[in-house]
Amino acid sequence: MASILLPASPSQSRPGRFGVYGGRYVPETLMAALMELEREYEIAKRDAAFQAELNALLTDYAGRPTPLYFARRLTESLGGAKIYLKREDLLHTGAHKINNSLGQGLLAKRMGKKRVIAETGAGQHGVATASACALLGLECVIYMGDVDMERQELNVKRMRLLGAEVRGVSCGSKTLKDAISEAMRDWVTNVRTTYYLLGSALGAHPYPTMVRDFHRCIGREMKAQILKKEGRLPNAVVACVGGGSNAIGAFYEFIPERQVRLIGVEAGGHGTTLGEHAARFQGGAPGVLHGTYSYVLQDDDGQIALTHSVSAGLDYASIGPEHAMLHDTGRAEYVSRTDEEALDAVRVLARAEGILPALESAHAVAEAIRMAPRMAANEILVVNLSGRGDKDMGIISRELKL
C-alpha cells in the first residue's frame, strides 16, 4: 500500500516517525495532552535529578541490573550455539514492564497528575503499574479484557491487592486491543486530570519512543554483560514481540552493530488463517490502530481482525511502529512460533534450567530452541527472558495436563 498521509520518504522523518511508521492518529481532544507529555518527557529525560531518582528505584526497588545467565544445560542439550538468558523475569513484579511503569509513574507525578490509567493484556503491565502507583501514591485504574481477566486471574488479584481498580472490558474480542480502546476512552474523558501509562512501545507519539527509552537499559546491560563474559557481541538477540516493548528495549543498543542479528518472535497461535494468530508481519498490512501507523492484522475493509495467542501479552493486532521500520529495512527479522511450540519451550526450560518462563517469553525461548542446533558451538544467542511464568500456571497446567 502507498505510504498514505506520510512523509514521502523515511529521510523526511521527524520525531515520532520511524521511517514512514508511527505518528499521531488520535481524536483532537487528546492532542493537547500528547503535546504536554512530549514536552514534559523531553525535559525529564535531560533532568539529572529525574534520571537519578529513576535509577535509584530501578536498582533498589526493581532489582536492576538483571543477570545475564549462561544456560549451560539447555545449551548442551541442544548441541549448538551458546544460549544466554537476560533475566528480566527476576525483576520485581515478574517482568520487564516495571522499567516503564516506574519511569512513566515518576513522570506522571512530576506532571502533577494524581490519577493513572493503564491497559493490560497478560496483567504484567497492570501489576507493574499498580505497584508503581502504590509506591508513588497515585490513584490507579487498570483496564483489562474479560477474556484476559479470566486467563490471568492471579494478576487480577495482585492488582487489586496493590490498591488498583481493575475494570473489565466486555466489548470486541475482550482482550488487549479492547483494553487499550477503553483506556483511550477514559483518557479522552478525563484528559485534564489523568495520566495514561501505556504499557508497550505502541500508540501515538511520544509513547513508542518514551517506552523504548525506559526499556533501553535491557540492551545496554546485555551488551556490557556479554562483552564481559565472552569478550564479544552475540550473533543474535532473540525476543518475543507483542506490542514490542521488551524486544525494542533488548534490540536498541545493538541496532548499530550490524553483525548482531535481531530476531523478534511473534505469536503464531494455532493456525495461519486471520483470527488464529497474532503474527502481524505474516498477514498484516500497514494501517492505523490506537494512534499509530504500523502493521495491523485487518480484513479487506480495514476492520481490525481478531487475534489468538495462548499468551495474552502477545495477543494484539498491531505492533510497535519502530518494529515495522526495522522489519521493512531488514535490520531485524521477525518470525513466529506457535502456541504449541511455546508450551513445549516452557517445559524444556523448566526441566533444563529450573526456570519457568512467561508464555510470552516462551515464544522467544522456542525460537532459540529451533535456532541453536543450526548454529556453531562458538556462536552466541541471547534470549530476552522478559517475564516469569507463575501467572500462567492455570493455562500451563491445563495445556500440559500437569
Added chain:
Amino acid sequence: MPIRFEHKPGLVVYLTAGDPSLEATRAIALAALDAGADVIELGVPFSDPVADGPVIQRASERALARGTRLKDVLTLAKELRAARPSAGLVIFSYLNPMLRYGLSKFADDAAAAGADGVLATDLIVEEAREYLAELARVGLAPIFLAAPTSPDERLEAIAKHSRGFIYAISRTGITGKQQSLAADAAELVARIRRWTNSIDGGLPVAVGFGISNAQHVAQVAEFADAAVVGSAIVELVERSKAEDAPGAVARFIEGLRLPHAALTR
C-alpha cells in the same frame, strides 16, 4: 454542493450506516432530512471506535455483523444524493477503513457518490497532508474536530484547513448523551470564531457530543451555527423497530427545534 445551514440553528444528524440495515439507514436519513436536518453524517462502522461511547459502539457492532462495508456506505450516499439533491452529506469514518480502501480511490468514489465532505475521527491536521490533497483534488470538504482542550494555535490550523463547517466537541469525552451542555462549548466556539470570521462569509461552527434534546439545541443556537445530534438518534433507532425508526426519528428532529422557535419569537 457546498454545505449550507438553511435553518437557524442548523441540524446535523449522525447515523451509523447499516444499523439496523442499509435500507433502514436510507429511510431514516430521508425522514431526517424531510423533518429539517440540514446535513446527514453517514458513519462508517469500525471495529475499534475509540472516540465513541457505548451507544455508537453497539450500533457499529450491529452494522458490521450485517457485513456493512465502506463501499456500501458510499452507495448509500449516492442514493441519498439522488433522492435529495440539496441535502448536506458527510462521510464520517475512522481513518483505517479509508486507508485500506485507498485514500485516492476513496476521494474519487465519495465525490462521485455526491458527498459534500469527509470527517475522519482520528486524523489531526498535522498528519493530514495527503488526505487534504486528495479531498481538494475532487472538491470534498475536509471537516476537522476542534476540542475544548485544543490550544489556540491548533484551532487556527483547524480553521485554516476545514471546509464546510468545523465540528466543535462540546466537552472532553466520548460520544454519548449528557444532561446539560458543558460551559466548555460556548468558550470553545468563541475561540474558534477568532479564526473563522476571516474566512469567506465565516466558516460555520457546529457543536456536537451529548446533544439530545430541544433545550440543548436552543443553547447551542445562542453561540453556534448548528447542532450535531448523534447518540440520541442512534439510541432511538436501536430502540425502534426498523419500520418505525424513520417516523420516530422525524418526530424527534421536529421536536428539537420547536422550543427554539418559541424562544426566538
